[in-house]
Amino acid sequence: MLIDARNVTKAFGAFRAVDDASVSVEEGDILGLIGPNGAGKSTFFNCLTGDLPVTSGSVSFAGADVTRLPPEARAKLGLARTFQVPLTFESMSVLDNATIGALLRHHTAREARAKARDVLQRVGLGHVTDAPARSLGTPGRKRLEIARALASEPKALLLDEAMAGLTPTEVRDAIELVRRIHGDGITIVIVEHIMEVIVSLAQRVVVFHQGREIARGTPREVTSDPKVIEAYLGR
Ligand code: ADP
Numbered sequence: 001m002l003i004d005a006r007n008v009t010k011a012f013g014a015f016r017a018v019d020d021a022s023v024s025v026e027e028g029d030i031l032g033l034i035g036p037n038g039a040g041k042s043t044f045f046n047c048l049t050g051d052l053p054v055t056s057g058s059v060s061f062a063g064a065d066v067t068r069l070p071p072e073a074r075a076k077l078g079l080a081r082t083f084q085v086p087l088t089f090e091s092m093s094v095l096d097n098a099t100i101g102a103l104l105r106h107h108t109a110r111e112a113r114a115k116a117r118d119v120l121q122r123v124g125l126g127h128v129t130d131a132p133a134r135s136l137g138t139p140g141r142k143r144l145e146i147a148r149a150l151a152s153e154p155k156a157l158l159l160d161e162a163m164a165g166l167t168p169t170e171v172r173d174a175i176e177l178v179r180r181i182h183g184d185g186i187t188i189v190i191v192e193h194i195m196e197v198i199v200s201l202a203q204r205v206v207v208f209h210q211g212r213e214i215a216r217g218t219p220r221e222v223t224s225d226p227k228v229i230e231a232y233l234g235r
């Protein structure tokens, strides 16, 4: 098991944004995590990465209990993520933004930049490395977010709505990109509202609603589950 979250609860005051969630991901999997807005998906990612401490429960990654490790230590073990709201340094170049991720593994700026160039090429941003990040549109930003994560040379990549705001053609290109990343041996957990993305990428899906798991199975199984349909209809 590459990622093993057990009985994870994250409370904000009396409100449980994630309530007793147990999710495990095997090496080489693409797991889809879906659920209506506010279901707790981003909060759960934050618990996996250490961006938020859990209220209770445990998280292990690559065989190590990381529950109390800070995000940098988990990243060093090979856990990378993208943020729903891209974490872009606007005035810095595309290359420098990607270099930030590479500095986790490479201690000279020269090596880190070489790694950053390599991942920018892989995500299709090889032609805009010197442009300021602010000049990128939504698809470019989403790709830069993925590049920054890949530059840290992860074993697992958590994608939080990395395709939101893209046109259908851009979504299809992004699906291809995720397939290539997976083909390079990276385990993927993908949060995405666009069902086509989940159906075409995920082998297994877990559905959250109000912080709790309400269903799991293949994309076909969960999307025809009455509990899931009801959750999406907002009852
Ligand atoms: P999702 O990503 O599934 O849309 P989130 O994990 O962002 O859901 O949010 C789950 C719930 O937790 C929402 O009701 C949200 O308002 C709440 N929440 C998220 N972060 C915080 C926070 N830092 N403080 C208080 N409530 C939060």
Ligand code: MG
Binding pocket: 041, 042, 043, 084
């Ligand atoms: Mg979210």
